[in-house]
Amino acid sequence: MSNDKINFSEISVYAGEEHINAYNSITTPIIQTSTFVFRDSRAIDDYTLRNAERYEYGRYGNPTQAAAEKKLAALEGAEDALLFSSGMSAITTTFLALLKSGDHIVITDDAYKKTLEFCKAVLPQFGIQCSVVSVHDYEAMEASLKPNTRIFFSESPTNPYLNVMDLERLSKMFKGRDIILISDSTFATPFNQRPLELGVNIVTHSCTKYLAGHNDILAGVIMGPVTLVQKVREFHKMMGGVIGPFSSYMLIRGLKTFALRMQRLNENGKKIAEYLFAHPKIDKVYYPGLPDHRYHELAKRTMRGFGAVVTFEVKADMAGTRKFLDNLKRLRIGPSFGGVESLITHPATVSYYYNTKEEREALGIKDNLVRFAAGIEEPDSLIADLEQALAVI
Numbered sequence: 001m002s003n004d005k006i007n008f009s010e011i012s013v014y015a016g017e018e019h020i021n022a023y024n025s026i027t028t029p030i031i032q033t034s035t036f037v038f039r040d041s042r043a044i045d046d047y048t049l050r051n052a053e054r055y056e057y058g059r060y061g062n063p064t065q066a067a068a069e070k071k072l073a074a075l076e077g078a079e080d081a082l083l084f085s086s087g088m089s090a091i092t093t094t095f096l097a098l099l100k101s102g103d104h105i106v107i108t109d110d111a112y113k114k115t116l117e118f119c120k121a122v123l124p125q126f127g128i129q130c131s132v133v134s135v136h137d138y139e140a141m142e143a144s145l146k147p148n149t150r151i152f153f154s155e156s157p158t159n160p161y162l163n164v165m166d167l168e169r170l171s172k173m174f175k176g177r178d179i180i181l182i183s184d185s186t187f188a189t190p191f192n193q194r195p196l197e198l199g200v201n202i203v204t205h206s207c208t209k210y211l212a213g214h215n216d217i218l219a220g221v222i223m224g225p226v227t228l229v230q231k232v233r234e235f236h237k238m239m240g241g242v243i244g245p246f247s248s249y250m251l252i253r254g255l256k257t258f259a260l261r262m263q264r265l266n267e268n269g270k271k272i273a274e275y276l277f278a279h280p281k282i283d284k285v286y287y288p289g290l291p292d293h294r295y296h297e298l299a300k301r302t303m304r305g306f307g308a309v310v311t312f313e314v315k316a317d318m319a320g321t322r323k324f325l326d327n328l329k330r331l332r333i334g335p336s337f338g339g340v341e342s343l344i345t346h347p348a349t350v351s352y353y354y355n356t357k358e359e360r361e362a363l364g365i366k367d368n369l370v371r372f373a374a375g376i377e378e379p380d381s382l383i384a385d386l387e388q389a390l391a392v393i
């Protein structure tokens with residue numbers, strides 16, 4: 001993988017920031033302001049007529065946000081980056097900026113639940129058609145394309161089964177067509193995969209996860225060529241879901257240790273997956289780093305590491321699975337992943353509480369399915385906690 005040669009620690013620590021900041025500060029300041037003032041009318045002329053580089057109003061941009069965007073773009077190898085208040089804000093704003101009534105969007109079927117919901121339930125209200133295709137079926141993907149298809153949206157790896165998409169194959173499929181290929185790379189991060197190098201046009205991330213990495217802020221980003229990002233930036237000025245200076249700073253701070261965290265998270269994910277795979281009380285483990293994963297070979301070819309999320313089926317029914325979760329001592333039950341603290345979630349109850357068993361099964365969510373998102377703790381202590389909770393059932 002080309003990203004083996006990238007000096008991620010150097011980029012994480014330095015990229016996007018000034019060598020020396022205001023008041024000789026080593027850190028990028030939090031410019032906590034909603035507006036930027038003009039010294040006099042001439043300064044307004046310079047800004048408006050002569051494009052003087054400066055800021056005008058918080059919804060249009062902020063220096064702390066700009067530093068975070070430059071750091072992210074450097075990590076992803078993108079020309080430009082645009083931050084949002086959340087991953088969902090990044091996705092929905094981008095769709096609305098790039099689509100118009102009469103257009104068609106295709107999305108793969110195990111994309112993030114809320115992204116799918118937006119495509120299926122909201123976009124049609126604006127006259128935008130949506131097709132949902134199986135993440136496994138490339139022929140169906142090709143067959144779904146129409147003359148008015150403008151966006152193909154994929155996610156890789158996916159949640160919760162960690163299916164990996166062949167982004168290179170997808171991008172070849174769209175060559176010569178006026179289709180923007182967008183990939184949600186939240187589960188991969190630029191450390192583990194470089195979608196732009198595989199031909200993807202726009203990469204999106206929920207920075208809430210691995211990028212910010214501390215379970216303490218919400219943020220989203222899109223990255224890609226200036227022309228596309230700029231188009232979304234102009235639209236974003238109207239939509240207004242801005243990240244804000246404090247979260248931008250928290251993101252910069254979180255990113256400083258991005259490379260270190262990812263190394264540890266990849267190691268922890270692999271160790272936990274191998275431990276669970278060998279455990280007699282576990283029916284099945286989904287982790288692209290395991291040889292039995294459906295996309296192991298593709299993942300090995302296109303990814304540098306496989307992340308910290310491991311999905312598995314406990315040899316138990318709903319009650320037994322809940323008992324296992326309730327007996328965990330260190331691990332906390334909660335959605336999300338990619339932070340320093342481990343989190344464990346039970347999709348059947350956390351995300352699909354009101355669905356019937358039949359509905360959940362149709363969506364591939366079994367009662368005994370558990371998603372474990374390792375943090376940066378010692379893997380042995382995580383395994384010890386899993387071990388004692390499994391011993392109870």
Ligand SMILES: Cc1ncc(COP(=O)(O)O)c(C=O)c1O
Nearest residue numbers: 086087088112184186206208219
């Ligand atoms: C793959 C993926 N994309 C997007 C999102 C949405 O991100 P956010 O929660 O920051 O809005 C999530 C959230 O879990 C996600 O898992």
